Amino acid sequence: MKKAIRKKRNDVGAFFVFMSPSLFAFICVLIIPMLYGFYLTFTDYRPIADTYSFVGLSNYKAVFTDKEFIGQFMKTLGYVFFSTIFSNAVAFMLAYILTSGLRAQNFLRAGFFTPNLIGGIILGYIWKFIFANVVTNIGKRLNYGPLMTSFLTHPDRAILAMIIVTVWQYAGYFMMIYIAGFVGIPRDVIEAAEIDGATGIKKLFRVTIPLMVPSFIICFFISISRGFMAYDLNLALTDGDPYGSTRLASMHIYQKAFQANQYAAGQAEAIILFIVVAVVSVTQVMLTKRFEVES
Amino acid sequence: MDMGEVYMKRLKLLPLILALFMLAALFSSCSGSSKDKPVKITFFNTSAEVNAMFEEMFRRYNEINPNVVIELIPTGIGEGQQEKLQSLYASGNAPTIMNVDPANVIEYSDKLYEFSPEREKWLELMNDGCADAGTFNGKLQGVAYSVQGYGLLYNKRVIDEVFGEGNFDPNSINTRDSLKAFFEKIEAAGIPATMLHGANWSLGGHYLTLSYACQGPATSDGTGFLDKLKEGSIKIEDDPIWQGYMDTLDLLAEYNFNKADPLVADYNKDLQNFAEGKCATLFMGDWSWTVIKDLEGVDTEYGFIPVPWSNNPEDYGNTQVVMVLPKFMAIDKSNNSKEQVQAAVDFLEWMLTDPEGQEFFLQAGFCMPYKNVRKDIKYNSMTESIAQYAAEGRTINLGCFSYITGDAWTQTGNLMLQYLVKAIDRQQLADGINSYWRSVK
Numbered sequence: 001m002k003k004a005i006r007k008k009r010n011d012v013g014a015f016f017v018f019m020s021p022s023l024f025a026f027i028c029v030l031i032i033p034m035l036y037g038f039y040l041t042f043t044d045y046r047p048i049a050d051t052y053s054f055v056g057l058s059n060y061k062a063v064f065t066d067k068e069f070i071g072q073f074m075k076t077l078g079y080v081f082f083s084t085i086f087s088n089a090v091a092f093m094l095a096y097i098l099t100s101g102l103r104a105q106n107f108l109r110a111g112f113f114t115p116n117l118i119g120g121i122i123l124g125y126i127w128k129f130i131f132a133n134v135v136t137n138i139g140k141r142l143n144y145g146p147l148m149t150s151f152l153t154h155p156d157r158a159i160l161a162m163i164i165v166t167v168w169q170y171a172g173y174f175m176m177i178y179i180a181g182f183v184g185i186p187r188d189v190i191e192a193a194e195i196d197g198a199t200g201i202k203k204l205f206r207v208t209i210p211l212m213v214p215s216f217i218i219c220f221f222i223s224i225s226r227g228f229m230a231y232d233l234n235l236a237l238t239d240g241d242p243y244g245s246t247r248l249a250s251m252h253i254y255q256k257a258f259q260a261n262q263y264a265a266g267q268a269e270a271i272i273l274f275i276v277v278a279v280v281s282v283t284q285v286m287l288t289k290r291f292e293v294e295s
Numbered sequence: 296m297d298m299g300e301v302y303m304k305r306l307k308l309l310p311l312i313l314a315l316f317m318l319a320a321l322f323s324s325c326s327g328s329s330k331d332k333p334v335k336i337t338f339f340n341t342s343a344e345v346n347a348m349f350e351e352m353f354r355r356y357n358e359i360n361p362n363v364v365i366e367l368i369p370t371g372i373g374e375g376q377q378e379k380l381q382s383l384y385a386s387g388n389a390p391t392i393m394n395v396d397p398a399n400v401i402e403y404s405d406k407l408y409e410f411s412p413e414r415e416k417w418l419e420l421m422n423d424g425c426a427d428a429g430t431f432n433g434k435l436q437g438v439a440y441s442v443q444g445y446g447l448l449y450n451k452r453v454i455d456e457v458f459g460e461g462n463f464d465p466n467s468i469n470t471r472d473s474l475k476a477f478f479e480k481i482e483a484a485g486i487p488a489t490m491l492h493g494a495n496w497s498l499g500g501h502y503l504t505l506s507y508a509c510q511g512p513a514t515s516d517g518t519g520f521l522d523k524l525k526e527g528s529i530k531i532e533d534d535p536i537w538q539g540y541m542d543t544l545d546l547l548a549e550y551n552f553n554k555a556d557p558l559v560a561d562y563n564k565d566l567q568n569f570a571e572g573k574c575a576t577l578f579m580g581d582w583s584w585t586v587i588k589d590l591e592g593v594d595t596e597y598g599f600i601p602v603p604w605s606n607n608p609e610d611y612g613n614t615q616v617v618m619v620l621p622k623f624m625a626i627d628k629s630n631n632s633k634e635q636v637q638a639a640v641d642f643l644e645w646m647l648t649d650p651e652g653q654e655f656f657l658q659a660g661f662c663m664p665y666k667n668v669r670k671d672i673k674y675n676s677m678t679e680s681i682a683q684y685a686a687e688g689r690t691i692n693l694g695c696f697s698y699i700t701g702d703a704w705t706q707t708g709n710l711m712l713q714y715l716v717k718a719i720d721r722q723q724l725a726d727g728i729n730s731y732w733r734s735v736k
Contacts, residue, residue, distance in 0.1 A: 047381035047385045048403060148556075149555060150556055150558075150559050153558035153559055153716075241558065241560070243558075243709035243710070243712040243713045243718075244705070244709040255705070258377060259377070260702040261700075
């Protein structure tokens with residue numbers, strides 16, 4: 001009995017010794033600011049003013065009556081939906097092809113992964129140049145109307161441009177995760193399926209994909225949460241242009257808090273966004289977990 | 296003894312040297328009388344393109360006044376400058392001097408030092424009107440160091456090709472019809488007549504603001520107009536000046552070089568096309584010179600013409616171009632000690648009125664609004680043109696621009712861009728501008 005208590009005490013002690021530095025940092029830079037930010041949403045705080053007073057829930061009321069925010073939030077939903085679908089589809093296809101024993105597969109893997117090593121800001125500027133100059137030049141050569149004007153000057157096409165770049169950026173990253181998934185499938189299961197007469201497509205859908213559900217969970221989780229919080233690419237590629245139509249949720253929040261000087265209202269929007277991201281990603285994980293199987 | 300050993304020796308010496316330094320620092324901060332106590336002040340700079348100029352200036356000032364150390368807090372172009380200032384204030388580390396937009400001086404008014412013409416005699420050296428421009432809500436809290444202007448820039452070489460050398464008189468453009476005739480003649484010569492830079496700051500911040508500023512020559516005329524918009528007691532579509540400027544915008548849009556894709560808004564590319572003479576005019580200001588001067592194979596001679604909003608040459612705005620003090624120096628007194636504030640005031644005096652201080656600005660191409668600036672200075676052709684309008688008293692007072700704070704020009708500018716590409720009509724544009732101003736408290 002005494003021994004057990006002492007062991008427990010030692011465990012707790014060890015836990016604190018090893019955990020406390022990172023726990024301390026985590027609390028200081030994440031938990032406290034978040035709680036403080038939550039507290040500020042009930043005030044009319046502005047960084048410039050010396051004092052602030054409580055305003056109750058009026059900031060939250062303002063969020064739901066802000067048509068611009070709701071419109072931009074809907075746009076964000078569309079952006080997240082399509083970029084998640086396409087980046088995962090492309091990534092899965094790439095992974096499928098690059099695990100089938102191509103000659104140059106290592107080189108190609110590295111090549112597809114590279115975009116992910118470039119930061120969002122640089123990536124945005126590179127693609128801005130491509131959309132504005134390269135694509136329009138091709139359009140002029142081919143004399144094909146839609147390509148003659150920049151993708152970034154039309155509201156719908158600008159969102160499409162964002163999705164294209166996001167897919168390009170993340171496909172290589174997710175490809176790596178899917179490759180790990182492919183490689184991790186036990187040989188014996190595949191062989192058993194082959195002996196049972198499963199071929200090509202059937203093998204893929206009945207054996208490979210069910211065994212790769214964990215990879216899907218991870219990739220969907222990453223793409224959904226990053227999609228909702230996309231900011232750097234948004235800033236560098238479109239900066240909300242044309243005329244504010246491609247401002248995604250994060251950018252709207254930033255603009256509200258720091259440029260329109262309505263800090264508390266922006267913070268309230270951030271809290272709402274946080275809740276939505278949390279709910280959507282947790283639901284996604286729970287739903288896809290049901291498809292998980294043991295090999 | 297090989298290099299490795301030398302290195303090791305040095306490494307061992309390092310802590311000792313550091314310790315000595317610290318000890319010395321400790322003593323030096325304790326000793327010395329309060330009179331010649333070194334003062335350290337900070338300088339927050341939002342004119343990111345001249346960070347290096349300020350650093351050199353501070354070094355020179357430190358040579359003359361060894362007791363004053365000035366530290367630059369730089370910001371980058373397009374970096375969140377307002378946010379950085381906000382965070383400096385929020386953390387209690389407000390800079391001593393800040394070089395900021397007039398809107399910031401108004402925002403931080405409670406925390407800023409108030410200049411007084413009795414105490415700061417050197418303020419008399421400012422050009423007429425500068426003290427007024429730096430006075431917000433009755434308090435002189437900002438001192439200017441440069442003048443900028445905007446209007447319709449024209450490329451002299453291109454215009455000379457169309458009209459024959461010396462035949463074009465910029466003063467002949469004083470109505471919308473004369474501008475239209477001017478454009479038609481250029482187009483007839485096979486050259487695109489004008490260019491609009493399709494960015495919200497250009498159309499919202501600069502173009503739309505013309506319709507506020509031309510309400511009258513006093514700053515209060517423009518701000519009074521904005522106040523009425525905020526109250527909702529007037530609607531912008533009922534204002535003939537605004538309607539006039541929108542008619543002129545339609546004209547500019549018709550002859551726009553970027554007509555095929557008006558919103559590309561590539562600043563460098565637009566300036567390059569204009570400077571190479573691919574179009575005759577451009578709605579822009581003399582700050583574009585900082586980009587154009589570094590381009591290869593472009594023209595160097597430019598001038599300004601007004602943007603007329605009506606067909607009456609007598610109307611205010613039809614024969615004038617905008618002159619504006621884009622940045623102000625202000626001093627914080629809320630986070631800084633009396634000594635620091637005093638050191639900052641002394642430094643500003645040297646920087647703005649001493650020939651040595653002024654030379655830094657002149658070399659960088661700034662047009663300084665001070666009476667004692669050396670007379671033989673030659674500016675670039677754009678600034679010369681603005682200066683000539685100023686000498687003739689033909690400038691639009693853009694004072695109300697200072698009161699257009701926050702996200703005003705992004706939001707109204709975005710509406711202007713939608714109007715430019717005909718995504719909304721003029722009534723919808725007016726509704727949008729009205730509802731924006733009503734939402735501002």
